[in-house]
Amino acid sequence: MTDTTVADAAIASVAKPATRPARPFFSSGPCAKPPGWSPDKLATESLGRSHRSKVGKTRLQYAIDLMRELLQLPDTHRIGIVPGSDTGAFEMAMWTMLGGRPVTTLAWESFGEGWVTDAVKQLKIDPNVIRADYGQLPDLHAVDWSNDVLFTWNGTTSGVRVPDADWIPDDREGLSFADATSGVFAYDIDWAKIDVATFSWQKVLGGEGAHGVLILGPRAVERLESYTPAWPLPKVFRLVSKGKLTEGIFKGETINTPSMLAVEDAIFSLEWAKALGPRGLIARSDANAAALDRIVAERDWLGHLAADLASRSKTSVCLTVEGADEAFIKAMASALEKEGAAFDIAGYRDAPPGLRIWCGATVDTADIEALGPWLDWSYAMAKAA
Secondary structure (H helix, E strand, C coil): CCHHHHHHHHHHCCCCCCCCCCCCECCCCCCCCCCCCCHHHCCCCCCCCCCCCHHHHHHHHHHHHHHHHHHCCCCCCEEEEEECHHHHHHHHHHHHHCCCCCEEEEECCHHHHHHHHHHHHHCCCCCEEEECCCCCCCCHHHCCCCCEEEEECEECCCCEECCCCCCCCCCCCCCEEEECCCCCCCCCCCHHHCCEEEEECCCCCCCCCCEEEEEECHHHHHHHHHCCCCCCCCHHHCCEECCEECHHHHHCCCCCCCCHHHHHHHHHHHHHHHHHHHHHHHHHHHHHHHHHHHHHHCCCCEEECCCCHHHECCCEEEEEECCCCHHHHHHHHHHHHHCCCCECCECCCCCCCCEEEECCCCCCHHHHHHHHHHHHHHHHHHHHC
């Protein structure tokens, strides 16, 4: 019997696991709801009411207050709920603050590349672009901080993150713009190093889409009040009125009408997170990533797209599958979904073929552990097809 025949026989002998993950929600956005979530647990007093009513403003402000507490955000930084999810929040920052000084954009995955496209093709500001391949991190120490600098804290589609904020100097001349949508609530962030940050509720909090969060440090506010971009701004991007920051945006007075149902959903997640505390959220993500690491280490056909542990994501973990192409990954993911064992774990469409498994705080470690045998089974099914 040849080695190939032996290998094929071993694959064919993989039995369907008896135990499924209790909550097979491993999508990287929108992500798993917090444990215990159900629609009937959402508060309803703001539903059917104007977001400008007393109850509407109160609930919006409460969501902002909870985010500030959980992020341990200093009073120097403002928090606003804005339209368009993380994309809308980040583009709002780009359109309102860029153009007055040189810009550097860092790109090592698809969303970072999206900000490059915006800067080059839409704003036409000719940025300095520093790139790295999927799975790699560019040389952060090559960044010229006389420029405004745009980067993703945690690359959702590549599983690569910045290890910390030590590479951002205190005496920077430019502003730091962090797309932190897969990073907030999962890592310690040194807010003194961040002038602009954006995220959406749909990642680590497991909230609904369409709403973004914009965080502005004092240097960003100064830029907004002292600089007027050369291009026109749509209404949903306007943060300044008569040369002053529109403070109401950061006190629950949103630019456009939010979904109060989405707000109540986010409040549920934030209250769940508050009971754990910031360290508890980070600990859950760390435990999930460690459990997935063990699964990878035990299988010679699985690997991490991000080879460097120091820059490997603990939330959106991207895996390589030996010999797999896009069709093979689709077969694995489809088999798992059909069995109700794992949903939405195929890698991002622009990334190299592979798996992407969310390990943020709303996922239970036991479900990550239960996923391992199902990965074996789906791999065997795809190989045998």
